[in-house]
Amino acid sequence: MADQSFLSWPFFEAEHAEMARKLDDWAASELGGIDHGDTDAACRALVAALGKAGWLNHAAVDPAEPDGRLDVRRLCLIRETLARHDGLADFAFAMQGLGTGALSLFGTRAQREEWLPLVRRGEAISAFALTEPASGSDVANSTMTATRDGDDYILNGEKTWISNGGIASVYTLFARSEDMPGAKGLSAFVVPAGLPGFEVSERLETIAPHPLATLRFTECRIPVSAMIGKPGEGFKIAMSVLDVFRSTVAAAALGFARRALDESLDRVRKRHVQGAPLAELQMVQGHIADMALDIDASALLVYRAAWAKDSGAARVTREAAMAKLFSTEQAQKVIDRAVQLHGGDGVRSGAVVERLYREIRALRIYEGASDVQRVIIARQALDAR
Known part of the structure; x- marks a missing residue:
C-alpha cells in the first residue's frame, strides 16, 4: 500500500482522510476489471463506474445547493489516488470536473440543472x-x-x-x-x-x-x-476554472510518482545482484531517497495550493503554478528513475513503470506547459516587489 501518512497533515480535515482511504479501497477492487483495449469504451465505462459509486459528486457542484462549492483538497486527493491506480480513471474523473467547471462556478440555475446532475451520475461526459x-x-x-x-x-x-x-x-x-x-x-x-x-x-x-x-x-x-x-x-471564466483544477494536475502527477516509487521499492527488495538485494546498494538507496524527497516536496506544494483555495483565497495562481510545475517535472524524474531501477523490464511494453513513463509526459504540457508556469511564477514574484 502506498504511504498515506500525509493524510494526517494539517492541510486536511478528518473527512478528507476518510474519503481518500475509501476511494483507495474502491479503486483497488473495482478498476482492475475495466478493459482498456478500446480507449473510448474504457472512458465511458470508467465515467459510469465513478458516477455509480458517487465519486463524481465531488467533480461538480450539486445544483440543488445554490452555495455549493468545489472542495479542491477532495479533487486533489481523488486525482492522486486514481492516478496511482489507473491513469485513464484519473483522466475520466478530471474531465468531468474540468469540462463542467465553468457551470459549477458561473452557470445559471437552468444550465446547472440541465447538465450537472447528468455529469455527477456519469450519464453525460463533459x-x-x-x-x-x-x-x-x-x-x-x-x-x-x-x-x-x-x-x-x-x-x-x-x-x-x-x-x-x-x-x-x-x-x-x-x-x-x-x-x-x-x-x-x-x-x-x-x-x-x-x-x-x-x-x-x-x-x-x-x-x-x-x-x-x-x-x-x-x-x-x-x-x-x-x-x-x-x-x-470568457477569459476570466477560463482562468478561474484553471485556478481550481491546475492543482489537481499536480496531484495526478503525484499519484503517478507514488506508484513509481511503490513499484521501485518492491523491485529493489526482490531483485538480487551478486547474492544480495538491489536495495543494499548505496547508489540504489540514493535513487530511492531522491524519489521519496521529490514526492514529499510535491505533496506539500499540491496540498498547500488546495488548502489555500479551500480556505477562501480568491486566487491561487502562484501556488497552483508552483505545484503544477514542480510536481509534474519531478514526477517525470521519479518515473525515469523507476524505469532505470527496473532495467530491461522497465521498458517492456505493458509494464507498470513503462505505462507511467508514457502517462506522465503530457502533464508537463496540458493546462499550462511548464515554461508557461515559470512565466506565471516569475511575474507573480516581480509584481510582489
Whole structure:
C-alpha cells in the first residue's frame, strides 16, 4: 500500500482522510476489471463506474445547493489516488470536473440543472474546449468566433487537442463574441454534442491513449441562453476554472510518482545482484531517497495550493503554478528513475513503470506547459516587489 501518512497533515480535515482511504479501497477492487483495449469504451465505462459509486459528486457542484462549492483538497486527493491506480480513471474523473467547471462556478440555475446532475451520475461526459490550432497557452489569441444573430450565436472555427473530444455529451466552449482585442473579447458557452455544423474533424492519437480530437464548427447555431456568465467574461471564466483544477494536475502527477516509487521499492527488495538485494546498494538507496524527497516536496506544494483555495483565497495562481510545475517535472524524474531501477523490464511494453513513463509526459504540457508556469511564477514574484 502506498504511504498515506500525509493524510494526517494539517492541510486536511478528518473527512478528507476518510474519503481518500475509501476511494483507495474502491479503486483497488473495482478498476482492475475495466478493459482498456478500446480507449473510448474504457472512458465511458470508467465515467459510469465513478458516477455509480458517487465519486463524481465531488467533480461538480450539486445544483440543488445554490452555495455549493468545489472542495479542491477532495479533487486533489481523488486525482492522486486514481492516478496511482489507473491513469485513464484519473483522466475520466478530471474531465468531468474540468469540462463542467465553468457551470459549477458561473452557470445559471437552468444550465446547472440541465447538465450537472447528468455529469455527477456519469450519464453525460463533459469536455473543456479552449485550445485552438494557433493558440494553445496563448488563450487571448483565440480566433474562433461566436457572432450574435437575433436570439442565437453562430459558431465558426476550430478547437484542437480537446480531451473527450468525440465522446463528450457537452462541451464548455470559448469563442470571440465581442469586437474587442485579446482576452476582453472572449465569451464562454455550453454546447451540446450533435448540433448541425458541429463535427469531430479528427481523432488524435498520443503515446498514452486518451480520447482527443479536433472539433470544427461551421455556422453552428446555439441559443443566447447557452452563454455562461456575461459577454466578454470568457477569459476570466477560463482562468478561474484553471485556478481550481491546475492543482489537481499536480496531484495526478503525484499519484503517478507514488506508484513509481511503490513499484521501485518492491523491485529493489526482490531483485538480487551478486547474492544480495538491489536495495543494499548505496547508489540504489540514493535513487530511492531522491524519489521519496521529490514526492514529499510535491505533496506539500499540491496540498498547500488546495488548502489555500479551500480556505477562501480568491486566487491561487502562484501556488497552483508552483505545484503544477514542480510536481509534474519531478514526477517525470521519479518515473525515469523507476524505469532505470527496473532495467530491461522497465521498458517492456505493458509494464507498470513503462505505462507511467508514457502517462506522465503530457502533464508537463496540458493546462499550462511548464515554461508557461515559470512565466506565471516569475511575474507573480516581480509584481510582489
